[in-house]
Amino acid sequence: MPVDALRTARPLFARIRAAIPGWAGGALTGLQAIALSYLVVLAPALAAVAGAPSLDGSAAVDWSGAATVATSVWLLGHGVPIVFGGATLSLVPLGMPLVSAAILVGVARRFAVKTWTSWALGVATFAAGAGVIGWLGSPDGSREAGALRATLVCALIAAPAVAAGIWRAYGARLHLLDVVPDEVRAGLRLGLGTLAFVVAAAAAIGGVWAVLGMDRIATIAADLRMDPLGVGALAIAETLYVPTLVCWMVAWMVGPGFVVGTGSLYAPDTLTVDTLPQLPLLGALPSGSGGWWTWAPVAVVVLAAIARASLSRRIGLDWASARSAGVAIAAVALGFAALTAASRGSAGPGRLEQVGAEIVPVTLIGTALVVAGYAAVWGAIAAWRWVRGYVRRDDARAEPEVPVAPVREPARSGR
Secondary structure: OOHHHHHHOOOHHHHHHHHOOHHHHHHHHHHHHHHHHHHHHHHHHHHHHHOOOOOOOOOOOOHHHHHHHHHHHHHHHOOOOEEEOOEEEOOOOOHHHHHHHHHHHHHHHHHOOOOHHHHHHHHHHHHHHHHHHHHHHOOHHHHHHHHHHHHHHHHHHHHHHHHHHHHHHHOOOOHHHHHOOHHHHHHHHHHHHHHHHHHHHHHHHHHHHHHHOHHHHHHHHHHHOOOHHHHHHHHHHHHHOHHHHHHHHHHHHHOOOEEEOOOOEEOOOOEEOOOOOOOHHHHHOOOOOOHHHHHHHHHHHHHHHHHHHHOOOOOOOOHHHHHHHHHHHHHHHHHHHHHHHHOOEOEOOHHHHOEEOOHHHHHHHHHHHHHHHHHHHHHHHHHHHHHHHHHHHHHHHHOOOOOOOOOOOOOOOOO
16 A cells, blocks of 8 residues: 555544434444343353353253343343342342443444534434443333333433443533532532542542452352353453442441341441352452441541632632532532442342431431541631731731821922
8 A cells, every 4th residue: 555545544533424414423423332241241142152051961051041141131230120030130240331431432422413403312312322232131021111221321321321422522511500500600610629529539438348359359269160161251241340339338337337138237337147148249348347447437527628628729619609608519419429329229038128328317427428528627717817917917917107207398499
């Protein structure tokens, strides 16, 4: 190929995007996102079943069984419970919707265009594809409910994700946001920043417990005696549940803690453990309580104070700033409630029907801790301003008044 042709050749994605109509890019975005997100769970399932012997000892590979399991996992990750043997599995692997959102953002950057039609088609196509998977993967008696739930959840995931992809590609801007008052924007920034700090700290604490429980994790993994492909499939499945575990650690850090089955409680001041399923991920749960761990809720106060102090120039002490603080507190409360609700559900029959944290205690206590952090910074800023003003008044009083001598005009000569 000549050098000039190499220089003028456009990238593959650019040529594909130029060859299709602008509106079709949105539909292509949804179709690709559905296929790629489904392959995330289908490929490991097929690999695991290909390397494992069949139940009857024959050499046949149960491809349809692997596809059924992958479909169930995909639907569970998008809010559709799994019913098996009279039990219900509704604990959502929160990593699955995050993977779908990331895929949507990446594909939308390549194929969607800066139009409302492209955005709407991307969202509608992804939601419609999820509805088809929900219809095919749900039992006969609940196909309509499964399809409807998958469609609604995936529409909620796709709407902001496709918009973020278009924004990353074209720098699109919603002029509707210009109508939002500045104090509301500042409050949302403060509230979301506080939640981000708390979630990051919870993830770090969860990592500490995982390191402390490395021996337990290794023992459980060794007792499973799985082949390498099965280990890889299990690792991917457990990775999808890591964000769920982080939400549990948010409840642990706030104070009320969480349960993994009836009769258990993981909290900074209490640890009650009962029999758990043999899963390596559960070896990363907290294994201690009391002592210094009881001070974990204070970390929420400190993080809220840091977030409030970082926006002290934007959010002051006037009434507009008070409204911003109210918006931030409301955003924090909704965030705690959403994180807790998304990470609770049923993990199986019997005592595992209750897994996760209680929404009301986590929301109320977590919001109160954040308010304490905001109030501490507000009091510190108010005290500093009062002290500074008082010192300036004292300095002004201490300075003596220097009399100014009148300026005499020179005498004029009579000439």
